[in-house]
Amino acid sequence: MAAVHADVGVITAAVGSAVIELGGSRVLCAIYGPNVDSRQEFSGRGQLQCDVQYATFARRRHCEPAAIAEAQAEVAADVLAALTPAVRLEDYPKTSWAINIFVVQEGGAVLPAAINAASLALAHASVHMRGLVGASAVISTGDDMQVHPTEEAAGTALATVIVATMPALGQTCLVRSAGRASPVQVLDAVAAARKGCGDIHAHLRKVLLARAADGQL
Amino acid sequence: EDGPEGGAPAQERPPLSGIAPDALLRLSPGEYFSRFLERGVRPDGRGVRDPRPVALTAGSIATALGSSTVRMGNTLVVAGVTATTHVSADPPAAGAIEVRVEVPSVCGLRPAASGAADLVGPLVQRALDSSGMVPRGALDIVPGRAAWRLRVDAYCLDFDGSLFDAALLAVTSAVRDARLPPARVGEDGEVVAEEARPDPAGGSPLELGPAPLAPP
Numbered sequence: 511m512a513a514v515h516a517d518v519g520v521i522t523a524a525v526g527s528a529v530i531e532l533g534g535s536r537v538l539c540a541i542y543g544p545n546v547d548s549r550q551e552f553s554g555r556g557q558l559q560c561d562v563q564y565a566t567f568a569r570r571r572h573c574e575p576a577a578i579a580e581a582q583a584e585v586a587a588d589v590l591a592a593l594t595p596a597v598r599l600e601d602y603p604k605t606s607w608a609i610n611i612f613v614v615q616e617g618g619a620v621l622p623a624a625i626n627a628a629s630l631a632l633a634h635a636s637v638h639m640r641g642l643v644g645a646s647a648v649i650s651t652g653d654d655m656q657v658h659p660t661e662e663a664a665g666t667a668l669a670t671v672i673v674a675t676m677p678a679l680g681q682t683c684l685v686r687s688a689g690r691a692s693p694v695q696v697l698d699a700v701a702a703a704r705k706g707c708g709d710i711h712a713h714l715r716k717v718l719l720a721r722a723a724d725g726q727l
Numbered sequence: 728e729d730g731p732e733g734g735a736p737a738q739e740r741p742p743l744s745g746i747a748p749d750a751l752l753r754l755s756p757g758e759y760f761s762r763f764l765e766r767g768v769r770p771d772g773r774g775v776r777d778p779r780p781v782a783l784t785a786g787s788i789a790t791a792l793g794s795s796t797v798r799m800g801n802t803l804v805v806a807g808v809t810a811t812t813h814v815s816a817d818p819p820a821a822g823a824i825e826v827r828v829e830v831p832s833v834c835g836l837r838p839a840a841s842g843a844a845d846l847v848g849p850l851v852q853r854a855l856d857s858s859g860m861v862p863r864g865a866l867d868i869v870p871g872r873a874a875w876r877l878r879v880d881a882y883c884l885d886f887d888g889s890l891f892d893a894a895l896l897a898v899t900s901a902v903r904d905a906r907l908p909p910a911r912v913g914e915d916g917e918v919v920a921e922e923a924r925p926d927p928a929g930g931s932p933l934e935l936g937p938a939p940l941a942p943p
Contacts, residue, residue: 520803520884521884523801523834523835523836524833536788539833540832563831563832566809566878567791567792567807567808570790570925610831610833612884614788615788615789615791
């Protein structure tokens with residue numbers, strides 16, 4: 511699939527790392543851990559932490575710092591929501607893994623790129639997972655739908671649907687919908703996004719297998 | 728061989744057999760590096776005067792006016808240029824370039840990298856300002872009334888030393904890659920003070936001198 515570019519090992523100092531280019535968004539993710547936080551009460555389950563930062567030049571249209579901060583917090587919360595079901599946190603008692611994300615460029619939808627980068631980076635870090643997560647955005651313009659929209663296409667969207675799934679398990683981790691669309695249009699968009707997730711998953715899997723074959727995993 | 732004595736010459740230092748190299752690096756880094764430098768090599772096999780490979784890619788970030796990605800060994804720095812139009816008659820508008828070097832959470836060895844960035848940021852700013860790469864007037868739109876204020880943000884995404892060199896190269900090549908849109912003029916014939924966006928038609932490069940390669 512030409513729409514996505516993915517690679518691992520971009521940040522050598524990290525336990526695992528990945529870069530994703532999707533729909534004009536370019537996002538890097540680095541995984542650090544396992545971290546022990548002695549201040550926390552003992553927990554049988556590990557935790558994921560996510561931090562997202564945008565480059566000042568990531569958005570074509572400049573925004574107030576408050577708007578950027580809000581976007582960063584929202585992406586971080588959604589990345590955690592999408593990846594938490596996928597990571598076997600029960601294997602990491604009393605420890606946490608840090609998912610640190612840097613957005614170099616924002617295209618049509620940053621969130622799927624961020625989720626895919628986190629998923630690939632966690633796998634590269636050999637963190638125990640139930641399945642690899644693939645994420646995809648679909649925009650609806652009323653008459654038409656477009657998967658992995660670019661910034662230009664997203665400008666014409668009436669509604670945006672973002673879905674993250676674990677295709678290997680046939681399970682959905684995250685569904686986000688914003689804008690206005692008929693119930694049928696939303697369901698169609700979700701179906702298209704799920705297919706998009708499957709395509710992304712296949713590509714991420716290919717990248718990991720190629721690295722494993724090179725002995726670099 | 729003699730046992731260790733205070734002040735024994737380097738050649739007679741007893742072998743630390745049985746210590747794994749990475750343990751020695753952690754326990755006694757000075758000792759570890761001395762043993763390589765005495766033989767004129769670095770731990771990665773390079774000669775003392777041999778640089779690491781450098782890779783540079785410019786212009787790949789569509790949302791920035793100019794950009795550059797520099798990989799120097801394992802150090803990775805991404806720099807991007809944004810700009811605003813500065814309009815002022817009194818005092819007369821003058822162009823400027825502000826440089827920032829930051830270390831986001833994605834970068835490993837962040838404490839070390841942040842320490843380096845605190846030193847490197849002002850150094851890169853001074854190197855750029857004192858080099859004449861951006862001559863007085865190169866940023867003028869209407870001399871004395873409107874000028875470009877550029878901001879170059881360099882982010883260290885992977886840290887393995889040489890941050891000054893990598894950041895300076897990233898910043899100067901991002902400035903050279905920058906393409907400014909035509910400044911928007913309002914109904915009153917005056918330039919509008921606003922953020923610049925990448926010009927779909929391509930934009931114009933700055934007229935620049937040679938880039939600095941060394942600290943000021």
